Amino acid sequence: MKTKTKYIFVTGGVISGVGKGIMAASIGAILKAKGLKVSMQKCDPYFNVDAGLLNPREHGECYVTHDGAETDLDLGHYERFLDVEMTGDSIWTSGKLYKRMIDDERAGKFGGKTVQLVPHVTGLVQQTFIENAKHFDSDVHIVEIGGTVGDLEGSHFIEAIREFPSKVGRENCLFVHVCYVPWLSTSEEFKTKPAQNSLRDLREFGIIPDMVVARMDVDKVIKAPHVAKKLATFCGVAEDAVVLMPDAKSVYEVPLNAVKGGVLAPLERFIDHGDPDMTEWEKLVKSIEAKPKKTVKIGLVAKYIDNTDTYLSVTEALKAAAWKNGVGLDTVWINAEEASVRDFEQVDGILVPGGFGVRGVEGKVAAAEYCLKNNKPYLGICLGLQTAVIAAARIGGLDGANSEEFDAPEGKNVVYIMEGQKGKESTGGTMRLGDYPAKLTKGSKIAEIYGSEKVVERHRHRYEVNQKFMKQINAGGLTVSGLSPDGKLVEFVEGTECDYFVATQAHPEFRSRPYRAHPLFDGLIKAASK
Ligand code: GLN
Numbered sequence: 184m185k186t187k188t189k190y191i192f193v194t195g196g197v198i199s200g201v202g203k204g205i206m207a208a209s210i211g212a213i214l215k216a217k218g219l220k221v222s223m224q225k226c227d228p229y230f231n232v233d234a235g236l237l238n239p240r241e242h243g244e245c246y247v248t249h250d251g252a253e254t255d256l257d258l259g260h261y262e263r264f265l266d267v268e269m270t271g272d273s274i275w276t277s278g279k280l281y282k283r284m285i286d287d288e289r290a291g292k293f294g295g296k297t298v299q300l301v302p303h304v305t306g307l308v309q310q311t312f313i314e315n316a317k318h319f320d321s322d323v324h325i326v327e328i329g330g331t332v333g334d335l336e337g338s339h340f341i342e343a344i345r346e347f348p349s350k351v352g353r354e355n356c357l358f359v360h361v362c363y364v365p366w367l368s369t370s371e372e373f374k375t376k377p378a379q380n381s382l383r384d385l386r387e388f389g390i391i392p393d394m395v396v397a398r399m400d401v402d403k404v405i406k407a408p409h410v411a412k413k414l415a416t417f418c419g420v421a422e423d424a425v426v427l428m429p430d431a432k433s434v435y436e437v438p439l440n441a442v443k444g445g446v447l448a449p450l451e452r453f454i455d456h457g458d459p460d461m462t463e464w465e466k467l468v469k470s471i472e473a474k475p476k477k478t479v480k481i482g483l484v485a486k487y488i489d490n491t492d493t494y495l496s497v498t499e500a501l502k503a504a505a506w507k508n509g510v511g512l513d514t515v516w517i518n519a520e521e522a523s524v525r526d527f528e529q530v531d532g533i534l535v536p537g538g539f540g541v542r543g544v545e546g547k548v549a550a551a552e553y554c555l556k557n558n559k560p561y562l563g564i565c566l567g568l569q570t571a572v573i574a575a576a577r578i579g580g581l582d583g584a585n586s587e588e589f590d591a592p593e594g595k596n597v598v599y600i601m602e603g604q605k606g607k608e609s610t611g612g613t614m615r616l617g618d619y620p621a622k623l624t625k626g627s628k629i630a631e632i633y634g635s636e637k638v639v640e641r642h643r644h645r646y647e648v649n650q651k652f653m654k655q656i657n658a659g660g661l662t663v664s665g666l667s668p669d670g671k672l673v674e675f676v677e678g679t680e681c682d683y684f685v686a687t688q689a690h691p692e693f694r695s696r697p698y699r700a701h702p703l704f705d706g707l708i709k710a711a712s713k
Pocket of ligand 1: 536537538539540564565566567588643644645646647
């Protein structure tokens with residue numbers, strides 16, 4: 184175990200959505216490129232215990248960790264930038280924190296003491312930093328604080344990081360504040376006042392940051408010494424510790440922009456570990472910027488087409504596969520509630536992502552049916568496997584086949600709820616979650632795509648394929664090509680006669696990396712570009 188882990192705390196100011204998470208992950212990527220072992224965690228002020236019951240339209244994708252936690256999409260950024268598998272404890276919401284507190288209090292763990300915000304809640308927050316650093320055996324542990332400084336509901340996290348240096352030494356803590364510097368077009372100048380105010384809010388807690396990241400509305404890295412100087416003067420940081428960050432065309436440019444913007448000086452004062460080797464990032468950005476000869480159209484048959492963050496890992500996985508294959512990607516959002524054959528005809532391949540609830544499901548079944556009958560490339564993810572099974576069963580003669588999730592008629596529940604899962608539909612953390620292995624059929628297309636007969640993928644579902652109906656499902660053109668090791672659960676199916684019709688009960692998107700496309704997405708893009 185490392186005796187001296189260093190900690191970086193990233194806070195945000197002025198407005199949310201300026202890319203604090205991406206900046207935190209980029210700092211992590213740079214440190215990793217220096218050969219350091221880096222881990223990350225998020226502290227989020229909201230009171231939900233996890234993201235499992237949150238509406239994805241409001242909150243974006245629910246990201247599932249390998250150990251089965253339902254978390255925020257930020258953890259997806261961390262994994263894509265660091266290529267380190269996060270755990271459920273890589274995120275602490277206020278809800279989870281308070282729940283632990285109250286459970287401990289009820290269990291009598293405080294020995295009669297009055298339980299207080301300080302030191303108990305803040306102490307627990309600090310304990311999560313130390314435990315995470317220990318779990319990952321990290322040289323550097325990065326903590327992103329959700330929300331913006333000054334939000335009432337995040338103050339226990341800010342107080343916790345303010346106190347933390349007294350535990351591990353100020354020299355082992357780096358405070359980074361990410362804020363927004365707007366451009367005022369009428370007077371044609373950048374305005375630092377909102378950033379100054381947010382830095383003052385931070386100072387009120389007793390934190391003077393070691394690095395200020397100013398997000399600006401410019402399209403490339405610029406030198407704006409007057410902005411840096413002003414922020415430095417008003418905020419008590421060194422001028423070379425003000426990093427100016429432009430808008431990026433792709434989030435994967437941010438690590439390189441951060442280096443160009445001057446992040447190394449303050450970082451290297453904190454931890455000296457040689458130059459970062461950014462070749463992998465340069466290679467990735469080059470492939471992103473390469474002019475493709477060809478563009479493939481992938482139809483995403485989905486419900487929340489007004490908040491595409493709901494499918495963030497899916498769209499990132501598609502992009503990674505397109506970059507790998509050197510093709511352009513045109514993601515066509517097809518509203519599942521209105522989807523028709525005309526929409527399916529216009530795309531080169533179709534992806535049906537995961538989903539819950541009956542709304543739009545018939546459009547997804549129609550998409551699967553179209554692909555099965557017309558040999559159109561199809562990738563079905565979780566619900567997208569279930570809709571493929573429903574479509575096949577109907578083609579195979581079982582009229583009205585459906586999932587129990589959508590009121591399947593008696594004797595036609597080709598997708599059903601397993602014993603032990605019944606009655607838990609609206610409770611949190613009760614699905615089949617996280618990594619599970621599957622055994623693929625030797626010689627199946629899917630085994631060939633993976634290049635292996637044993638795979639592990641992350642899951643998040645309650646319903647299963649009902650193997651009682653295998654005859655009809657097979658007759659409809661689907662073959663099972665992967666089962667759970669005990670043979671009880673269908674994990675993968677493929678179109679028997681199709682060139683590329685694959686579906687999985689799992690969520691392979693969570694294992695895709697920008698520089699390492701997932702085989703199933705790679706296969707879809709390859710098939711669609713033929
Ligand atoms: N609603 C389906 C189930 O619970 C599919 C879940 C999903 O797509 N993630 O099994």
